[in-house]
Amino acid sequence: MNKVALEESAKNIEGPPGDPSLPLVLKKLLLSRDETLQVASAHCITAVLVHSPEKYAPAFIHADIPEFLFEHLSSSSEVLVWSSYNCLTLLAEEPLFFSKCHTVYGIEAVVRSLQASLKMNNTELHKQGLLLFTEILTRQPEEIKLFTSSAMWRDAGCALKEAVSSPVLEVAAEAVKATSAFLRKDHQSAPPVRYGELQALLEAMLNRCAEFSQTCLNRRPLGHTSSRDSQKAILQRGKFLLSTLEGFRSACRLAIEFQSEPSAQENPFTAPSAEKKDTLEAFSEFLLSACDSMCIPMVMRHLEQTTQPALMEVFLSILHSLFVIVPHMKEKFSKKLAASSFIRLTLELKARFCSGLSHSTLNQVCSSFLYCMCLNLLSAPEKTGPPSAEELSTVSELLQHGLPQISSRSPESLAFLSDRQYMEGAARQRQHCILLLFYLAYVHEDRFVSEADLFEAVQSFLLSLQDQGECPPLAVFKASIYVLAVCQDKDSVLHEQLHSSLISIS
Secondary structure, three states: OOHHHHHHHHHHHOOOOOOOHHHHHHHHHHOOOOHHHHHHHHHHHHHHHHHOHHHHHHHHHHOOHHHHHHHHOOOOOHHHHHHHHHHHHHHOOOOHHHHOOHHHHHHHHHHHHHHHHOOOOOHHHHHHHHHHHHHHHHHOOOOOOOOOOHHHHHHHHHHHHHHHOOOOHHHHHHHHHHHHHHOOHHHOOOOOOOHHHHHHHHHHHHHHHHHHHHHHHHOOOOOOOOHHHHHHHHHHHHHHHHHHHHHHHHHHHHHHHHOOOHHHOEOOOOOOOOOOOOEHHHHHHHHHHHHHHHHHHHHHHHHOOOOOHHHHHHHHHHHHHHHHHOHHHHHHHHHHHHHOOHHHHHHHHHHHHOOOOOOHHHHHHHHHHHHHHHHHHHHOOOOOOOOOHHHHHHHHHHHHHHHHHOOOOHHHHHHHHHOOOOOOHHHHHHHHHHHHHHHHHHHOOOOOOOHHHHHHHHHHHHHHHHHOOOOOOHHHHHHHHHHHHHHOOOOOOOOHHHHHHHHHHO
């Protein structure tokens, strides 16, 4: 029976408002021992829900139809299992489905069915089962615990690990979405948290993404392959990478949430002499290492072909969260990012996408990332002594207010820094931020503007301060002196008036 015929039959069997006969009739068919009638009943339920979900979903739930659909997930009939997946997915759109605790009683059936279906050669069955699992994991209320036993949680994780490794891209993509939802704090098993198994799941997810990315890169266009096909492949790869990064971000969020829970720090049953691998600390260091060795290279390769604001927003939020997840590594990680041109990359993103009010969330993420990275770099300077607490506090406030206002390309930023017109308030603060960014980039060998242009811009900036009788924050003054020193060559001569002024300030 096709979809149109099903919808017509659904209209024909609808009774008057409040008529309980339809759910009871379909329930009776579900309970029959005839598989054909069971499948027909599931098809009719689906058609009714598609046609009139608000009217019939609560009635079906009150009639306990989800209970019998969950039971049918153990059937050996792939058609009946697929039909039951479909019905349950539609019923999951109704909040009553969760408040009546159907998912708590049915989640074991879903997991067992997924494990069994993944051994079959039926892609559509895999996709529909994972779609149902994702809906349940996403919509389950936080206050109602879904996995009531560690064994069931472990089985769910194993099913997802197998699914994300599927050679069928559509199946792996659906499994990645389910993994992201699975990484919610309230879905984790009771302490001890099984960090080792979470790590294995994330490794499988990242490896599948890397494999797909590499496969696409290794393919060479044959003959007159159209640019449209090439663009389609790039978009497909970007979509899968975005889902993977969202899953990884969920893991980062989980690590941050567990930092405030002593019972989640490590396994209390581990012997004191044993190597503590299954701990939050080990999991956090894994996240940093995995981001460094897998996420960053995959994103940078993708950037060579296209730039997606949504993807970069997730990616930079991951980098930002890692400063919190592994605080003892934040300075070292920041230096590595700065040396890999991440100051330039983030500024280019802001200039390209964040002018005016466009992409405000991306602008916020870029600014927060730059703020933390710059403070980390300034806290552990390469060329000078560490700043005082007062200096850091001043710079922190300056960056916090100034970074969101910067969305200009490098030549425009240099021109703004060179402007000797009267400056005050936010405009001067923005100049201070621009100078600090150029300074930190130069310290870490990311020299994306010419030294001669930067020298002239900084000199004009200092002359402007002198004209207005201003004294910049000490960190800004130190950065100015450093930039003038490294950019000055035999043809660069300090303005005589500025030379005497610098001596008096220092």
